[in-house]
Amino acid sequence: MADLQQGFDFDAPYPELAHEQDNAIVAQHVNPLNNHQIDQQINPPVSWIKGFLSAKQQQLLFNEVAHYPLEKVAIEVYGKQHLIPRTQAWFGDVGCDYHYSKLHISALPWPKVLSRLRLKLLSDHQIQSNSVLVNRYADGHDCMGWHSDDEPEIVTNSAIASVTLGACRDFIVRHKETQTKVKYALESGDLLIMHPGMQQHWQHALPKRLKVTEPRINFTFRHIIPHYYR
Numbered sequence: 001m002a003d004l005q006q007g008f009d010f011d012a013p014y015p016e017l018a019h020e021q022d023n024a025i026v027a028q029h030v031n032p033l034n035n036h037q038i039d040q041q042i043n044p045p046v047s048w049i050k051g052f053l054s055a056k057q058q059q060l061l062f063n064e065v066a067h068y069p070l071e072k073v074a075i076e077v078y079g080k081q082h083l084i085p086r087t088q089a090w091f092g093d094v095g096c097d098y099h100y101s102k103l104h105i106s107a108l109p110w111p112k113v114l115s116r117l118r119l120k121l122l123s124d125h126q127i128q129s130n131s132v133l134v135n136r137y138a139d140g141h142d143c144m145g146w147h148s149d150d151e152p153e154i155v156t157n158s159a160i161a162s163v164t165l166g167a168c169r170d171f172i173v174r175h176k177e178t179q180t181k182v183k184y185a186l187e188s189g190d191l192l193i194m195h196p197g198m199q200q201h202w203q204h205a206l207p208k209r210l211k212v213t214e215p216r217i218n219f220t221f222r223h224i225i226p227h228y229y230r
């Protein structure tokens with residue numbers, strides 16, 4: 001397991017190349033240091049680190065996910081109950097429970113590989129987190145609608161780090177006022193850091209992609225205020 005401590009080639013260039021497609025700007029590479037300092041109306045405050053996890057690290061995580069108690073929960077939308085189009089699990093420190101559409105989900109203790117990934121985010125990218133939402137999209141029919149992760153229990157000005165495993169899917173972000181859209185084709189092993197300002201000014205979604213037949217798993221590491229709803 002010393003594997004997660006290994007160095008990665010963060011010196012590889014991340015040129016900013018963007019072109020129009022499907023009404024969304026396609027972000028090909030994002031400079032992890034500078035992008036979020038540029039005009040935040042045009043450039044979402046994110047860093048995209050491709051190949052954050054090695055093939056071996058992805059495999060370790062993938063094997064562990066097979067044992068997670070992933071569930072399809074029901075949420076209320078306009079007074080009606082709907083099953084979410086994916087399965088999910090929530091892990092975190094004691095008191096770091098999850099509140100979502102009238103649901104209270106207690107944090108499960110950190111599994112071994114997931115806790116190592118949390119440490120790697122801290123050591124490599126100074127991402128502080130005490131909880132993580134795991135979403136599994138069985139295939140391209142599973143999805144997540146437009147939202148911002150702006151719950152009041154999230155620590156002000158904290159970053160949210162998103163790690164992807166499995167199938168490549170488009171992750172789309174949209175500016176709340178200008179409606180500018182940017183598309184990131186996230187691949188297995190990629191890390192996308194959503195910096196402060198992102199949830200305030202932008203929404204994000206994972207649209208259906210009916211041609212995708214393989215599962216995708218996503219981990220969003222969050223820093224929340226413990227015992228917020230006590």
Ligand SMILES: O=C(O)CCC(=O)C(=O)O
Pocket residue numbers: 133135144149162171204205206218220
């Ligand atoms: O699966 C993804 O990439 C997005 C997940 C997400 O937005 C969330 O968990 O809040």
Ligand SMILES: [Fe+2]
Pocket residue numbers: 147148149204220
């Ligand atoms: Fe989100």
